[in-house]
Amino acid sequence: MTDPANPAPNALCAGTTHDVTNQAPPLENYNLFTVDVALGEALVRANAGWHRDTLVRHGAKLGEAATLALADLANRHEPELHTHSPRGERIDAIEFHPAWHRLLALLREEGLHALPFAEPRPGAMAARCAGYFLHAQLESGSLCPLTMTFASIPVLMREPALFETLRAPLFTREHDARDVPLAQKRSIMIGMGMTEKQGGSDVRSNRTEARPALAQTGRGAPYLLTGHKWFFSAPQCDAHLVLARTTGHDALSCFFVPRFRPDGTKNAVNVQRLKNKLGNRSNASSEVEFFDAWGVMIGDEGRGVPTIIEMANFTRLDCVIGSAALMRAALVQAIHHARHRSAFGRALADQPLMQNVLADLALESEAATVLFMRLARAFEESQGDGVRDGNGDADTALEARAWRRIVTPAAKFWVCKRALAFTGEAMEVWGGNGYVEEGPMARFYREAPVNSIWEGSGNVMCLDVLRALEREADAAQALFLAWRRAAQGDAVLSAALDRLAALLNGAPGTREASARRAAQQLVLIAQAVLLREGDGPRESADAFIATRLGEHDADCDRVFGTLPARFDHAAIVERALPSH
Incomplete structure (x- = not known):
């Protein structure tokens, strides 16, 4: 009988059956940019070589073990919808893990939401795209509100009066996670709402209606929207560009719809549920309904799709x-x-x-x-x-x-x-x-x-x-x-x-x-x-x-x-x- 106090020399301790060998170590603490020869060459061809030092710094930050961990955390702790406050008020708030907000902060710190528009110079678009490419290797969900914010800027710039109120919070490199009215935000994000359940890609079949809020109509006028959106991307954004149909118009118009009305009260954009998606789980996608939601027409009436x-x-x-x-x-x-x-x-x-x-x-x-x-x-x-x-x-x-x-x-x-x-x-x-x-x-x-x-x-x-x-x-x-x-x-x-x-x-x-x-x-x-x-x-x-x-x-x-x-x-x- 073996003496437990003196086990045989080759006996294994309880719970130890083998040494861990032939397993690849985690890929971390490397520079995403400097190891990408093709990207570096393309940067120079695109007249954006001036951005190289920034990308070297950015690539090193993204490759750090602590930064890589953010992607895992943001996707394991998915966003949660809170439709009402403890007092019963409709709030439609989205709660995110802190890792999500850190990812968004990293994106904005690099200017990836606005660089070619806020700091135009030859090669600025390629510089921004190269930085976006590096971050996209880290985590995909955080890109959704960032890319929509970026894409909204050239559209909003065509509306001088509105854009002047949005320029500073759009261009800033700070991330402001607070859910407060536009006028109080240091930085903002813009989303979009096009598809409806009956149409999908056929947005011309949309049924959401917009009626004038005042006697003024047309471009720059306020409207009240009633209807729904089947995929409302990033409902936590501070405003969305939305398609709706005005009275007497067969063609759709485009509206700027903020989360809060000008008087500071919550806008009537009610989040029905968050989508349970295959991937992109760190990001919130939703279905919403509009109940006389306040918005401003941008572009000409009936020209919403273009x-x-x-x-x-x-x-x-x-x-x-x-x-x-x-x-x-x-x-x-x-x-x-x-x-x-x-x-x-x-x-x-x-x-x-x-x-x-x-x-x-x-x-x-x-x-x-x-x-x-x-x-x-x-x-x-x-x-x-x-x-x-x-x-x-x-x-x-x-x-x-x-x-x-x-x-x-x-x-x-x-x-x-x-x-x-x-x-x-x-x-x-x-x-x-x-x-x-x-x-x-x-x-x-x-x-x-x-x-x-x-x-x-x-x-x-x-x-x-x-x-x-x-x-x-x-x-x-x-x-x-x-x-x-x-x-x-x-x-x-x-x-x-x-x-x-x-x-x-x-x-x-x-x-x-x-x-x-x-x-x-x-x-x-x-x-x-x-x-x-x-x-x-x-x-x-x-x-x-x-x-x-x-x-x-x-x-x-x-x-x-x-x-x-x-x-x-x-x-x-x-x-x-x-x-x-």
Whole structure:
């Protein structure tokens, strides 16, 4: 019989069955910006190199263990709706974990809510987008009110009297979490309310009605709104841009609806419930009803959809960035894991098939990065109803207009779609560890669908591409001529352009049915051109073109990890995440 006081030398203590080995350490205390070679190169090409030092500081802050922990806390402690006070007053307050407010404070401290408008200079849009991309790798839910606030600014600037009262709290880099009237806020956030339960993307079917509050009507006049919104994004925002129908008008108008009336009382925007969502759980999304809610008409009466579409154009760009950021975050985690995990006698990252998967993911991620940075530049070069660029070059500005009006919705369709397959593949690199909620991969995967669905599903984006090609024929021609020049000497890229032209020039009855294929082909060509003209290795561009536009013509069934063996997979992975 064994003496408990003198166990056998090899006996294990109770509860200790093995040593923990062959587990990747957490990826923390690293700089998100300095390890991203492609982003740094794109920043310089976009005339935003002056922002590099800020991004180095920002990237280091986001990579700290304490900052990374905020994302987990904000998503585990979800927002709670309190419709009434203890005294029975209707308050519709949303309670958030402190981590949520810290995330919003980080975003505002970097000026990501207003930088190009508050501090305009060449490259400001790209600088802001690069910073947004870094934060989006940390946490997605906090981006929603931030991106809507950003996108509302160019719309509100068209209303001088209203904007003058909002300028300071919109532009400040302070985060003010208090739920008080606009006049008392040091900083504000703006949301949007478009969709209703009977219409979804078909906002022209909206039934919310607006009647004049006074004798004055039209732009700048106060109205009382009655109706509902099925997806009311970020109900805790200080005001929302809302679509409603005025008496006698078939077309919708746009209204600025604050949380509080001018007299300081709560506005009659009642939150019915918070949405129980697949992902984006740190952020509150809601259903609301208006009971004579007070609002001010912005834009001309009956021009609500064009008014709010300007806001939506900016949010589309942020959807592209947000999805590209999820891809980048998942890629970095996958490479880090593969370098620290061994199987069958050697590190995963050194095994040929795993190298192929990681390299293929790396190409996809870099292509998404250079694409959104080019779009950011286009938003700066092409402004308002005209075209211009910093050097007064009409052809360059016309091309920029095409990137903004035609490529942006196509990119929103394609990059957001690719994020779903991408995050799933990256999760698989982690194996079972990726499928559990203790790590970030499950959260990335749950976040991936939202950008594809929000503000225009895939079909809406692709149909918008067709409309933009028709309405912006001169810009489209300038873009395609530029791509033809870039494709000279590249048989695969030239053939892809031929296929796209044939698709777009097909019979009118087939164009709509082929809209997804056209948008996909357009984005892949755009990415191929950018990689070909960029600062990265020629081989990376060749590998992307061969596998996305080559023999299989970007077959939708293509899986990651099918790069031809002739390409240097290890070098592509090393560029994506330098090992030293």
